[in-house]
Amino acid sequence: MDAILEARGLTKRFHGLVAVNGVSFQLRRGEILGLIGPNGAGKTTLVNMVSGTLAPTAGDLLFEGRSVRGVPAYRRAHLGIGRTFQVMKPFPGMSVLENVAVGALFGANGGERNLERARAWARACLESVGLGKRIAQRADALGGPDRKRLELARALAMKPRLLLLDEVMAGLNHVEIEEVIEDIRRVRAQGISILVIEHVMKAIKSLSDRVFVLHHGEKIVEGGTAEVLSDPRVVEAYLGRQRR
Amino acid sequence: MRAGNPARSAARWIALAAVVALLAALPWCGNAVLVQFGISALLLATLAQGWNIIGGYAGYPSFGNSVFYGLGAYGVAIAMAQYQLPFWVGMLLALGLGVAFAGLLGLAVLRLRGHYFAICTLGLALVMTAIVSNLPLAGGNIGLVLPLLGNAALFYELALGLLVLATLTVFWLARSRFGLGLIAIRENEEGAAVMGVNTTLYKVLAFMLSAAFTALAGGIYAYYITYIDPAGVFDLALNVKMIIMAVFGGPGSVLGPVLGAFILSVISEILATKVTSVASMFFGIVIVVAVVFMPRGISHLVAHVRQAGWRYFVDNVRAHRL
C-alpha cells in the first residue's frame, strides 16, 4: 500500500516554543489514521502545516509522492487536501448552502465551474450529514452541533482525496457522535483517506486503522489502534490524566 | 445564489429599466442646475459602486480609490491637454493607469487586513498626490486645462452609462463564482483559502475591477470640469464620501451603494442650499444616526424592516453597541 501523505521530520517553532518536533508519519491510501494527544500537543499545528495555512520551520511533506513544500493552501485544496477547523471557520453571513457551495466551486481540481451543478452537489453533501433542512439558514444561526456538521459538509463538498478532521466531535452528545462516526465511515467507503484527530476514544477505537500519538510536539507511539491505546506511555501521557 | 420568483424578478427588471429610462430623459427637462446635480450624483454613485466591489464584496476597506479616480482624471487630462488626443483615447489611458496601478498596489498591500490595509492605502493616497504635484507632464501643482466641450447633457448620459455598466457588473458579480469567492474572502479569508479560493488573485482582480470604474468616472469628471489639479482629484475626502455612501446604502449589495449615493447627494444638496453653515454638521448627524440604527445599510433595512417593524432598529442598537 502506498502513502497518500508522508511527513518527514516536520517541525514548527513559534519563537521559543517547539509546537511540532521532527514528526514523521505515513498515511496510507484509503486508511483512517487516528491522531491523539493531550491539549497543546501540536495536533492542530500539524494539520495546519498539511493544509498549508502554516509553513513548517523544517522538514518535508509529500502528498501523493510529491513535495508540497511552499505550495499555498488554495493549491493544496486543488490537489485534493480538505480539512475541518477545530475552531470553526464558517462564512457567517452566507447561507448554509452557499458555505458548502464554496467548497464545491473551488475544491479539488479547482472545483466545479457551473453554479447550478455546484449547488446541487453542495445540497447532496448537506443531506449526507443531516443538514438538508437547514440549507437556507444563515451559517451563524446554526447551533454548535450543526456547525460541526457544516464544517464536515464544507470539506466534503471539495471532493478531497485526503480529509483532515480536527476534533469534529468535540461538544457533541453520544447520539450525535454515533451519527458523525457513521458519516466518516461513509466518507471512507468512497475511497477518501482520512486523518482523524479526536479526544473521543470511542470514535478513535471504532474508526482508526492505525493511531499515532503526539506529546509535547513529538510522536511518542505509533501502531495498531488497540495496541497503541493500551501502551503504558500513552496511558501515562494522556489517558491516565483524563481518567482522574 | 437566490432562486427568486420569476414573475417578481421580471417586474423588478422592468421597474429598473423604467427608472434608467427616466434618468436618461432628465437632461431634456432643460433644467441646467438639475443636470449639473445629476452628473455629480451619478459619478458619486459610480464611485460608491466601484468601492463596493473591493470594500463591500471582498471586505477590504480601501482608501486608495481616490487615487484611481485621480489617475483616471489625469489620464484624460494628459491625453487631451498635453497630446491633443481624442477623449476616448484619454479614457483608455485612464482605464489603463487606474487598473495597472490597482494591480501593483494590490499585490503590495492586499496581504494586509482590516485597519492595516486601510491605513496603508491611506498613506499611499497621500504619496500619490505629492508625486503628481511634482510631475511636469501632469502640469505640476498648477494642474491641467482641458478643451471645453460645453455639452452637459452628453456628460450626464456618459455618467449614467458608466453607472449602469458598473451596476450590471456588480449584479453579475453577486451571482458568479468569482463573486462568491470574494464574499468567502470577506467572511473568512483563511477558510476561503483552505477551500481552494486563490485569495491573492481574487483580491487583486477585485481591486482592479473597482479601479476600472473609479478611473473611468475620474476621466469623465476631468473632461466635464475642464480643469484639474492634484489636490482636487486626489482628494481623500472623496474617498471618505464613497465609503459613507456605500455603507449607508448597504455594502455588499447590488443596488444599495447607488441608493445610498442618490439619497445622500440629495440630502447634502438640500442642506447646502437651505442651511449653509450647519450643513456639514447635519450631514454628519445623518450618518451617525444611520450607522447606529441601520448599520447594514438601506438595502438591508428595506428587506427586513417590514417583518421586524420598529424592533429592527432596537435590535441593531443592541447588537452593535460597544
Ligand SMILES: Nc1ncnc2c1ncn2[C@@H]1O[C@H](COP(=O)(O)OP(=O)(O)O)[C@@H](O)[C@H]1O
Ligand atoms: N499561532 C501560534 N503562535 C504561537 N503559538 C502557537 C500557535 N499555534 C499554536 N501554538 C502553540 O503550539 C502548541 C500546540 O498547539 P496546538 O497545535 O493547537 O495543539 P493541539 O491541537 O494538540 O491542542 C501550544 O502550546 C500552542 O499554544
Ligand SMILES: [Mg+2]
Ligand atoms: Mg487542536
